[in-house]
Amino acid sequence: MKSALIIRHVPYEGVAGYREPIEQAGYQVDRIDVADPAFPALDLREPDLVIMMGGPMGVYDQIEHPWIRCQMRRLAARLAADRPTLGVCFGAQMIAAALGADVYRGHARELGFHAVEVHDPDSPLRHVADVPVLHWHGDTFTLPPQAELLASSPLYPHQAFRRGPNLLALQFHAEMGEDERFEAWIEQSPEEVHEAGHTPETLRAAHDRHGSTAVAAGRAMIAEWLAGLA
Template sequence: MAKRALILRHVEYEGAAGYRAPIEAAGYALEWQAADSADFAGGVLDSADLLIVMGGPMGVYETGSHPWIVPEVAAIGRRMAAGLPTLGICLGSQMIAAALGARVYPGPAREVGFAPLHLTPAGAASPLAALAGTEVLHWHGDTFTLPEGAVRLASTEGYCNQAFAVGPRVLALQFHAEMGEDPRFDIWLEEGRDYVASAGQTADRLVEDHRRLGPPAVAAGRRMIADWLGGL
């Protein structure tokens, strides 16, 4: 019987994208759950063999507007405490950080566009080695303190915590190496028009960079995820 991978969505247009292929190749059957309709008090997150917590435009601290955030963070924490494999992407990485006791807060500036990562020595010895020298998509404005017990894997000029791991079973990625070939990028641009402008970017530049830099970013991201899954 295939293992189950649950993709927890905060907005409908963010999915596994380029990561889907290595997840399925590792023997997982994919399922989806919308965060705002999940029963986090139950075992919805514990029942999956792999959890992928996706991104979204909201902040972890916006609990008044999104009452499901508090129970989601608590459920992620219970899952990690049980030693179950958990992958977080962008908002998902911030949810993992919050579940581990870190503070999540607005960063110094919104970081939008393709840029390389600076790997730490631990990052260069991790699955993130696949991303060395590759420009990946960034689309975030929040950051977090490094959780206790976590190992920093990557940074950029503006954000010191771009990726971290807690043992072999928890991987948190602030960036989007999964995005580079997905046609839903057009929805990102439409939904985030003001966000893009506030970061000093233009849709035309992002479209061109997505066309030129996206495919190698996705290829590297797939190698990273395959390596991480192989080490579980």
């Protein structure tokens, strides 16, 4: 059986709705937290698939989080070997940085459910076109060299990119919408919720309204991407 490793940067940001298509594609899923003592010794080139999830930190927070530099170095080796890799939010930003892009604080907090503009109607992202999906970030990045831009939003033009069939980076969270940890996101970030013009009540209502549709679209997107891996 093929191996898939989920790298979790904080406990409340897991693979959520993406687990189902990954397992259905024949992967045995394992997970490791960056706080695990075994994490620094892992060779990230070994798993057949690596999935890097989100987190509240930034790629530039390497003094506060020294594991970022370590992870980035091993991630760069994996990407150089063109091993299948998926990054979500902070994970996508790490991929961008490892490929030579700039990652930096954005001009506004993007938070809540809204659709992205999909640029390639034949890409796996066609499944999320016109579907409100969850956004929760304040950082952004330049497009890495040789990367194909797949999606944009009115606030941030770089919402998703790929490099060949084996690398997919997603700024948004189409995995979230049916996971009870959404409540922890609200509890962990009250200032961000307020800054983005929301309240916990409006976010919960949007989650109830859009969550299941977002996750269904996200699962279809990931299933198609996995089916096309080289």
